[in-house]
Amino acid sequence: MSRIDLLRVPLLGPFLGWRHTRTLLQALCLGLAVLIILDGLFGPQLAPRNLAGTLPWVHWRGFVVLALLIAGNLFCMACPFMLPRRLAKRFGPARWSWPAPLRSKWVAVAALILFFWAYEAFALWSSPWLTAWVALSYFALAFVIDGFFKGASFCRHLCPIGQFHFVNSMVSPTEVAVRDPDVCASCETLDCIRGRYDPETAAAHRSKQLARPPDAASGRALGLEGLVQGGCELALFQPRKGGNADCTFCLECIHACPHDNVGIVLRSPVQELIADEKRSGTGRIPRRLDWAALILLLTFAAWVNALGMTEPVFRLQAWIASWAGTGSRQFVLALYFVFGLIGLPFLVTLLTASASRALSSLHEPLTRTIPAYAPALVPVGFAMWTAHYLFHFLVGGLTIVPVVQEYLRDLGIAATGPPRWGAGALVPESWLLPIEIVILQGGLLLTLVAGHRIASRREPDRRSAGRAFLPWAVLATLLTGAGIWLLTQPMEMRGTFEAL
Amino acid sequence: MSRVALLLVLLLLGGCRGEAPPDDLPVESRVSVAPTPPIVGPNRLVITLTDPSGSPQTAHEVRVEGTMTHAGMVPVHANARDEGEGRWVVPDFEFTMGGDWILILRITLPGGEEAERRHDLRVVSSSSPDPGGP
Numbered sequence: 001m002s003r004i005d006l007l008r009v010p011l012l013g014p015f016l017g018w019r020h021t022r023t024l025l026q027a028l029c030l031g032l033a034v035l036i037i038l039d040g041l042f043g044p045q046l047a048p049r050n051l052a053g054t055l056p057w058v059h060w061r062g063f064v065v066l067a068l069l070i071a072g073n074l075f076c077m078a079c080p081f082m083l084p085r086r087l088a089k090r091f092g093p094a095r096w097s098w099p100a101p102l103r104s105k106w107v108a109v110a111a112l113i114l115f116f117w118a119y120e121a122f123a124l125w126s127s128p129w130l131t132a133w134v135a136l137s138y139f140a141l142a143f144v145i146d147g148f149f150k151g152a153s154f155c156r157h158l159c160p161i162g163q164f165h166f167v168n169s170m171v172s173p174t175e176v177a178v179r180d181p182d183v184c185a186s187c188e189t190l191d192c193i194r195g196r197y198d199p200e201t202a203a204a205h206r207s208k209q210l211a212r213p214p215d216a217a218s219g220r221a222l223g224l225e226g227l228v229q230g231g232c233e234l235a236l237f238q239p240r241k242g243g244n245a246d247c248t249f250c251l252e253c254i255h256a257c258p259h260d261n262v263g264i265v266l267r268s269p270v271q272e273l274i275a276d277e278k279r280s281g282t283g284r285i286p287r288r289l290d291w292a293a294l295i296l297l298l299t300f301a302a303w304v305n306a307l308g309m310t311e312p313v314f315r316l317q318a319w320i321a322s323w324a325g326t327g328s329r330q331f332v333l334a335l336y337f338v339f340g341l342i343g344l345p346f347l348v349t350l351l352t353a354s355a356s357r358a359l360s361s362l363h364e365p366l367t368r369t370i371p372a373y374a375p376a377l378v379p380v381g382f383a384m385w386t387a388h389y390l391f392h393f394l395v396g397g398l399t400i401v402p403v404v405q406e407y408l409r410d411l412g413i414a415a416t417g418p419p420r421w422g423a424g425a426l427v428p429e430s431w432l433l434p435i436e437i438v439i440l441q442g443g444l445l446l447t448l449v450a451g452h453r454i455a456s457r458r459e460p461d462r463r464s465a466g467r468a469f470l471p472w473a474v475l476a477t478l479l480t481g482a483g484i485w486l487l488t489q490p491m492e493m494r495g496t497f498e499a500l
Numbered sequence: 501m502s503r504v505a506l507l508l509v510l511l512l513l514g515g516c517r518g519e520a521p522p523d524d525l526p527v528e529s530r531v532s533v534a535p536t537p538p539i540v541g542p543n544r545l546v547i548t549l550t551d552p553s554g555s556p557q558t559a560h561e562v563r564v565e566g567t568m569t570h571a572g573m574v575p576v577h578a579n580a581r582d583e584g585e586g587r588w589v590v591p592d593f594e595f596t597m598g599g600d601w602i603l604i605l606r607i608t609l610p611g612g613e614e615a616e617r618r619h620d621l622r623v624v625s626s627s628s629p630d631p632g633g634p
Contacts, residue, residue, distance in 0.1 A: 043517050046602065047571045054571040126569040126600075311598065311625055396572025403571075410517040421565075424574035490540065490625035492598030493570050 005263035006174060007254070016264060019255055025078035033080045033135055039407065040132025052128035054396075054403050056135075062393025064165070065386040072264070073169040076155070076162055077249035081142040085154070092147030098157055105290040108163045109297055115160045116301055117337045120308055121330040125493075152233040155248055162248070167298050168382040169244035170375065171269045171446060176247055176254065176262060177238075183261040184239035192238040192253040192262060193280075195231035229256045237280035238262055243272035245282050245291075273375040273450040276457065285375060286454075289367060292374035296345045299381030303482060304340035306388040310489040349374075352471045360468035361460060372458060373472050376451035380476045383443020384483050387436035391487075394435070397426035436487050444480040448473055525615040527557045529605050533593075538601075538623045542592035545578075547605060549586040556586030561608040564590055569600040598625040 007013040015021055032055060040052030047053025060075075067074040088094065124130050145154040155162045178184055189196075230252045232238070238253050254262045278284050285291045307313045321332045353369040360369075402419035409419070427435070455469035456462070527549055534544040545564065549557040562580040567573070573596060580588035595601060603619045 039517065044519050046567065047569060048567050048573065048575065050571075057570065058572040123569075125571070392572045396574075399572055399574065407517065421575050421577065424572075490598055492623075492625060493568060493600065 003177075003263075003265040003267065005179065005265050007263045016251070017254065022077055022251060023083075025074075026080055026083045029078045030080035030083050033139075037132045037135050040128040040130075040135070043128060043407075045128055047126045047128055048399065049403060049406065050128035051403060051407060052131040052135075053126070054400050056131055057125040058392050058396045059400060061389040062397065065168075065382075065389045066393075068165065068168045068172050068382070069386060070173065072172040072174040073165045073244055073247060073249045076165050076247075077251070079155075079162075079248070081138050081159075082152075082155075084139055084143045085146045088143045088147030094147060094150055096149050098149050098151075098153040102157060105157075105163065105288075105294040107157055108160065109290070109293050111158055112160045112163060112294075112297060112301070113337065113341050116305065116341060117333060119305075120337070121333045151235055152248065156234050156246055163294055164298060164385075166245055166247070167295055167378060168385065169247070170272045170378050171382055172244055173266055173269055174264050175244050175267055175272070176249060176251065177241070177265045177267075179261050179263045179265075181239060183259050187259065187261075189258060190237070191229070191231060191256040191258055193231045193235060194256075195227050195252075196229040196256050196258065198228055231256050235281055240278070240280035242275055242277060242279040243282075245272070245279070245285060269379070270446055270450040270453065273378055273446075274453040274457065286372045287368070288371055292371035295374045295378055295381075296349055296370075297341055298385075299377045299479075300345040300348075301341055302381045302384035302388065303479065303486065304337070306384060306483075306486055307340075309388075309491050309493055310486060311492055312489070314492070348475065352475045355471035356468050359470060360458075361464040362458065362468070373451060373454055376447050376454055376472060377476065377479075379443040379446035379450065380440075380479050381443075383440045384479075386443075387439045387483065387487060390439070391432060391436060391491075394426045394432060395429075396424055398423035433487060437484055440480050440483045440487075444476055447476040451476065523613075523615050525609060525613055526551050527559070527607055527609065527615045527617070528552065529607070529617040529619070531603055531605075531619045531621070533621065538595060538621055540595050540598050540623060540625050542594050545580070545590040545593045545603075547580055547588040547590075549588065549607065558586065558610055559588070559607050560610050560612075562588045563606040563608075564593065565604040565606070566593065566595065566601050567604065568597065569602060573597055595623040598623050 005013075007017050036052045036055055039050050043050045043052070047057075064075050118124065122130055124134060141158070142154045145158065146152065232253050233250050234246050234248060236247060236253075238257070241247065251264075254264075276284060276286050282288070282291070317332050317336060320335050321327060324332065324335060326332060349370055350366065353366045353373070356373065357364065357366065357369050362369075401423045402421045405416045405419040408414070408416050451472045452465070452469050455465040455472075459465035459468055528551070530548045530550075532546045532548075534546070547562060547564070549559055549562070551557045559582075562582075564578045564580055566576040566578075576594055576596065578590045578593050580590050583589050599622070601621050601623050603621060605615075605617045605619070607615045607617065609615065
C-alpha cells in the first residue's frame with residue numbers, strides 16, 4: 001500500500017516542494033528572532049511585557065511540541081540560526097571535519113545539561129536581556145562552528161534545541177523518505193547526498209576520480225564550482241536514512257533528487273522507535289550508548305523541568321542548600337540537576353535494564369540492553385514535555401496580544417488600540433488537566449506498544465518477550481503516574497528572587 | 501544595502517522602546533499583605549504612602565497591577581480604596597498562581613503627576629506553608 005505523501009496534497013504539497021519554502025520560513029523566524037533580541041536588549045525588562053519574555057518561553061515552545069506532535073521537525077526546518085550559517089559557508093573556510101572523538105551525541109548531552117541548568121539557575125524565562133543574549137550566542141556559535149567545519153556540524157553534534165527536535169520527532173507522524181526504493185537502487189548520481197552540480201562540474205568530478213563527492217565548500221577548495229543544488233546537510237543518504245533522527249527537514253534531498261523520488265510521508269508513530277536496521281548517518285541507534293544517553297536525558301529532563309514549577313521541589317532545593325551548607329542558588333541547582341539529569345536516570349535505567357535482562361532469555365551486557373529499549377521511552381518523555389509546554393501555551397497563548405499592542409504603541413503605532421491585558425488563556429482552565437492527562441496516557445500507550453515490539457523483536461518467544469518488557473512497562477507507568485501527580489500539584493513559578 | 505537599512509531601522513525602532521526612567525517624585529510606598537505570606541486566591545493589600553520625611557502622602561488615585569515574573573499569566577489589576585492618612589486598601593486582590601510576583605503601584609498625585617513603585621513578593625499555594633524567602 002502506498003503511503004500518503006504530503007508533497008502530493010493539493011496546496012500543501014506545492015508549498016512544501018517549492019524551492020524557497022525553507023528560506024521563507026527561516027526569514028520569518030529570523031525576523032522574529034531579531035525582534036526578540038532587540039526587545040530583549042532594549043525593551044522593558046519585565047518578562048510579561050517583553051517579546052523576549054513571551055515569544056520564546058510561551059509561544060515558541062508551545063508551537064514546537066504541537067508541530068512535532070501533528071507534523072514533524074518543522075522548527076529545524078525553519079531554524080533562523082541557519083540563515084547566517086549560509087553566509088558563514090560562503091565566506092568561511094568550512095573545510096575541517098568535525099573531530100572524530102566528538103562525532104557522537106555526548107557533546108550535545110553535555111550542552112543540554114548545561115542549558116537546562118542555566119535555564120533554572122539564571123531564570124532565563126524571567127530575563128528578556130539574558131534571553132536576547134542566549135539567542136545572540138546561538139547565532140554566533142552556529143556561525144562560527146559551521147564557518148569552520150563541514151556540513152551541519154553544529155546541528156548534528158552540538159545544538160541542544162536540535163537534539164530535542166531530533167529525539168522527539170522520532171514519534172512524529174511524518175518523515176522525509178524515499179518513495180520507491182527501486183528507483184534509488186538504479187540511481188548512479190546520488191544527488192540527494194552529493195548535491196547536484198552543473199554538467200561541466202559533474203564531469204570534472206569524474207575526471208578527478210573523487211572517492212567521495214565534495215560538499216559545496218570542499219568542492220570550491222578543489223576548484224569545483226557549480227553546485228546547483230545542495231544535498232543533505234547532515235549527510236543522511238536517503239535510501240538508508242530511515243526516520244527523523246538527525247533530520248533537520250531541510251528538504252534539500254527532495255530538491256536534489258533528479259527522479260522526484262523523495263517525499264514527506266505519513267507513518268506510524270512507533271515505526272522509528274522499533275527499527276533496528278543500520279541507518280545512514282546515525283548507524284544503529286538501538287546499539288548506540290550516546291543516543292541512549294540523549295534519549296534518557298530528554299525523558300527524565302521532562303520531569304525535572306516540570307517539577308521545577310511545583311512546591312515540593314522548592315522544599316527539596318532548600319534541603320539541598322541546608323545539606324550543602326550553601327546559599328548559592330546556582331550551586332544548589334547544579335547539585336539538583338546532576339542528581340535529576342544524571343544520577344537518577346542512571347540508577348533507574350540500570351535497575352530497569354538489570355531486571356529486564358534477568359527476566360529475559362538473552363545474556364548480554366547492559367550496554368546492549370539499555371540502548372535497545374531506550375527509544376521506547378521517547379513517547380512517554382515527549383508526552384510530558386508536551387503536557388508541560390502546552391500548559392503554558394494554553395494558559396498564556398493570548399498574552400502576546402497586549403505585548404504586541406504595547407510594543408507598537410511604544411513605537412508610536414497606536415492603530416491596534418490600548419493593550420488588552422486581560423487576554424490570556426486559549427482554552428477554559430477546566431480543560432487543562434484533562435488535556436494533559438490524555439497526552440500523558442497517549443505517550444504511555446505508545447511507549448508500551450514500542451517497548452513490547454522491541455522485546456518481541458529481540459526475544460525468541462512471546463513469554464520471554466513479555467518478561468523482558470515488563471520492567472520497562474513498569475518504569476513507563478511509574479513515570480506517567482508521577483507526571484499525573486506532578487500536574488495535579490499547585491503550579492508555582494519561583495526562582496527569580498534571590499533567596500531559595 | 502537594503503538589508504542593512506532594514507537592520508538599522510529595526511535597531512532604531514528597538515531603541516525607541518525601553519524601560520521608563522525612574523521618577524523622582526516625593527512618594528514612598530509600603531505594602532503589607534494579609535494573610536502573610538500571601539496565598540493563591542484573594543488577599544488584602546494595604547498600601548501606605550509617605551513623603552520622604554515619613555509623613556502620610558495624599559494621592560488622587562492608586563492603581564495596582566500584579567504580574568508574575570514570567571510571561572504567560574494574565575496580570576491582575578485593581579484600584580485601591582482611599583482610607584485616608586496615606587493608607588490605601590485593596591480588600592480582595594486575587595493572586596492567580598503561586599510564585600514570584602511583582603506589584604506595580606501607579607500613584608496619581610494630587611497635581612496629576614504619576615509615580616510608579618514596584619514591590620516583589622512571593623505567593624504560596626494556599627495548601628502549603630512558605631518554605632522561606634521573600
